């Protein structure tokens with residue numbers, strides 16, 4: 064009769080719905096000749112955790128076995144306590160029985176204490192207590208790498224012109240530099256690995272392998288474009304690949320009036336069910352394509368300077384993933400970028416006081432001087448990193464929003480229908 068399940072899974076009985084389980088005063092802790100291991104946390108997220116361990120009942124019949132979970136170390140607060148009862152372990156066996164329990168309905172950003180138990184009649188044996196903390200809503204799984212496919216729409220008129228008809232190796236070098244910035248390969252003090260990586264998408268929209276991965280070349284007779292209208296051109300909208308699957312990056316000749324502009328981008332959206340400051344709801348875009356060319360636009364004249372081009376590309380990607388500038392264009396507003404860990408400064412005041420060649424910035428409220436190091440600043444700065452709050456915003460967009468490829472949970476919001484929220488916002 065060795066039909067005992069090798070792994071004893073949970074029969075989830077949750078006493079967590081406001082009812083207070085009655086204390087069981089007649090139960091006493093004692094040695095009942097069984098082994099109950101400590102809990103190992105295999106995985107924990109915002110609202111659930113996977114616990115594992117081993118119970119050996121030493122060939123005895125157990126009355127109950129399970130796991131206690133509480134918000135207090137002493138397991139005193141019954142209202143926060145959950146007892147999961149484990150089936151299979153109660154049947155006599157000589158073997159160690161692996162136990163795996165998934166607990167759900169937990170609160171985000173909360174510390175829980177857990178211990179396994181085994182009971183025979185009125186005696187109970189506990190395993191060692193351990194604790195874990197669920198992720199906060201803005202925090203996400205540190206193991207996720209956001210690998211984002213990109214397609215460059217290279218717009219040119221003269222095929223021989225390498226500034227316009229940019230060679231593949233230049234575009235790949237730009238991506239590689241941006242990835243180094245995003246992953247803090249430079250290991251700067253100010254830098255943090257964003258866990259965001261760009262790669263050239265290998266296939267076209269029909270799934271056919273591209274001759275040059277991540278590159279789609281478009282020859283036009285038009286020599287230059289006005290950056291203010293480029294995104295809403297019918298041709299641009301038509302060129303756009305599904306932004307839910309790939310990041311569209313256009314390279315074209317910006318008009319001479321915009322010679323100093325390296326790039327611009329539409330800012331990312333959030334969703335109504337999980338909003339964050341400063342971003343508009345984009346729920347409708349789960350179901351319908353935007354009526355404009357959503358993506359990043361880069362001025363091709365800067366491709367000759369990879370580092371400048373890549374810094375700007377990294378900056379534009381920041382906008383694309385929901386970031387604002389660290390500065391204000393005029394006046395002091397400390398919540399200008401919805402990040403608490405970047406310092407705000409008035410750019411117009413800076414330009415007048417220091418001049419654009421100066422690395423120093425004067426903080427809005429404290430008037431402290433800072434060296435400019437953030438990717439969401441403008442020239443002249445040492446572009447060295449994003450802040451933790453900025454990274455959390457980008458991850459929020461990647462996890463929730465439409466019009467971004469990656470690990471987003473868009474299935475939840477698929478059914479939402481609404482009119483398209485136009486016009487959209489472009490940032491340089």
Ligand SMILES: [Zn+2]
Pocket residue numbers: 378382388490491
């Ligand atoms: Zn910008």
